[in-house]
Amino acid sequence: MYIGLDIGRQVVKLVAMEKSKTGYKVVKTAQRLIPDQNRPYDPEKVDLPIRVIAIKELLRQNGIKPKRLKNLITGISGTNASVKQITTMEMETNELNSSMNFEARKHIPMDGTDAVIDYQILGPNRNEVDKIDVALIACTKRVLSNHLDMIKDSGIKPGIVDVDPVAVMNAFLATHSLPEEGVVVLLDIGAVTSSLIVWGNQDMFFTRDLPVGIHEMVKDISVRKSLDYLAAQTELIASGVEAFKKPDEVQGAIAITDRSALENFVEDVRRTLRFYAKSSNQSHFTGIYLSGGGSSILGLDALIQERLQMDTVVFNPFSGMEIREDLIEGNPSQYTIASGLAIRGCCES
Numbered sequence: 001m002y003i004g005l006d007i008g009r010q011v012v013k014l015v016a017m018e019k020s021k022t023g024y025k026v027v028k029t030a031q032r033l034i035p036d037q038n039r040p041y042d043p044e045k046v047d048l049p050i051r052v053i054a055i056k057e058l059l060r061q062n063g064i065k066p067k068r069l070k071n072l073i074t075g076i077s078g079t080n081a082s083v084k085q086i087t088t089m090e091m092e093t094n095e096l097n098s099s100m101n102f103e104a105r106k107h108i109p110m111d112g113t114d115a116v117i118d119y120q121i122l123g124p125n126r127n128e129v130d131k132i133d134v135a136l137i138a139c140t141k142r143v144l145s146n147h148l149d150m151i152k153d154s155g156i157k158p159g160i161v162d163v164d165p166v167a168v169m170n171a172f173l174a175t176h177s178l179p180e181e182g183v184v185v186l187l188d189i190g191a192v193t194s195s196l197i198v199w200g201n202q203d204m205f206f207t208r209d210l211p212v213g214i215h216e217m218v219k220d221i222s223v224r225k226s227l228d229y230l231a232a233q234t235e236l237i238a239s240g241v242e243a244f245k246k247p248d249e250v251q252g253a254i255a256i257t258d259r260s261a262l263e264n265f266v267e268d269v270r271r272t273l274r275f276y277a278k279s280s281n282q283s284h285f286t287g288i289y290l291s292g293g294g295s296s297i298l299g300l301d302a303l304i305q306e307r308l309q310m311d312t313v314v315f316n317p318f319s320g321m322e323i324r325e326d327l328i329e330g331n332p333s334q335y336t337i338a339s340g341l342a343i344r345g346c347c348e349s
Contacts, residue, residue: 001027002071003064004167004341005055007150009043010034010191010215011293012054014062015335017342024174024346026323029335032058040229043192043215048150055154066155073160073341076147078195078209081139081163082108085205087125090132100136108138116144120166126202135205137163160345164188165195165207167340168291171317174343182284183276186315187269187304188336189294191215194265196272204280208272212265214294220244220261240298262300266307273308289315291336 006013016028034054035041059066084107088099096119104117118137125131144161151158168188178184183200194210214236221243222232235243244260277283288310290301295314305312316332317339328335 002073002342002345003069004338004343004345005072005074006164006167006335006338006341007051007055007074008034008191008293008337009046009213010041011334012051012058013335013338014058015338015342017339017346019346020322022322024321024343026318026321026327026339028062029327029329029338030058030062031329031334032061038230041191041215041218041233048146048153051150052153055150055156059154059156067157069156071159071345072151072156073162073345074147074151074158075162075164075167075337075341076139076143077190077193078163078165078207079193080143081137083135083137083163083165083205083207084108085122086134086136087128087131088134090124090130096134100134103134104136104138107136114140114142116141122205133205135166137166139163160341160348162341162344164337165197167337167344168195169197169199169205169340170343170347171291171336171340172289172315174339175317175319175321179286182286183282185273185285185288185310187288187290188292189213189290189297190292194292194294196269198273198276198285200282200286203282204276206276206280210265210268210272212261212268214297217244217261217265217294217297224260236297241300241303242298262303266304269304270308285310287311287313289313291315291317291333293331293334295333296331 001016001018004015012032014030018025032054034046086103086107100119101117115138120135122133122135125133148158168186172186178201180201183198183203186197188195190213192213192215194213196208196210198206218233218236221235222229244262301312301314314333317336318332
């Protein structure tokens with residue numbers, strides 16, 4: 001059994017998974033809110049000790065003893081890591097390992113002496129013989145050290161460390177195929193930031209962090225409707241995209257005005273996709289899949305589809321897997337990263 005532990009900024013999510021004859025079997029899902037649910041959420045106050053407490057409580061509530069926990073896979077957020085596709089010569093593994101350190105200094109904007117480098121081969125390059133496409137992944141030693149300290153302080157022996165955008169893509173690939181023509185867009189909406197991932201069988205792998213998440217949207221509603229934070233949060237859950245309308249606006253039609261946080265978010269997605277189209281010469285986006293806690297915002301999929309003119313659906317990471325319905329606690333899509341992390345473990349067994 002492999003456990004994917006998604007340590008978010010507001011919620012810790014867990015997915016326990018194992019291989020089955022037909023693919024994957026989900027053994028358990030669980031979640032734990034990090035801050036006090038009766039107080040306004042402030043990401044600046046969610047420090048390492050608070051996260052450690054939340055991890056310990058999540059494990060305790062689900063009867064998991066930290067010291068006996070094996071096969072754990074955790075992830076570093078896209079904000080704290082860089083992921084970039086490069087093309088390089090096909091070569092032996094030991095040569096490729098040395099080459100990646102050199103390539104990282106050319107392609108990733110961080111001090112090479114303070115970087116931890118990893119990579120994943122994506123496949124042969126479609127334009128050049130004897131060359132391969134590689135996803136180059138890097139973070140600073142401090143980021144990795146802090147992450148490992150958090151796991152150790154929780155009483156757990158650290159296992160595989162992945163990065164969240166790659167986990168999202170792995171969750172998608174476990175239940176879907178990449179399009180032969182065009183690219184798919186994955187949009188994981190978190191508490192503070194969101195990750196946008198683009199990839200196709202014949203096209204460049206791309207990921208970018210967007211600086212808007214649920215927290216910014218709740219703050220915007222709070223200002224617009226003169227509500228305190230908790231009331232604004234309740235309003236977002238109850239009304240979805242309608243919550244961004246001013247009291248005097250007509251209910252019904254999707255129309256967001258005055259550059260709300262939601263409007264800014266959709267525009268960030270539009271600009272990022274334009275950038276991808278310009279840099280990759282690929283503008284055929286086959287569809288958008290929403291995941292993360294923000295994917296449950298009522299009407300968000302319809303709003304994005306209407307604004308961007310792209311088919312938009314909420315992604316279910318457990319689709320087609322062996323799982324009992326009563327195992328899913330809350331919105332299935334919020335477990336996308338944790339599911340992708342668990343899948344990484346299953347694939348390396």
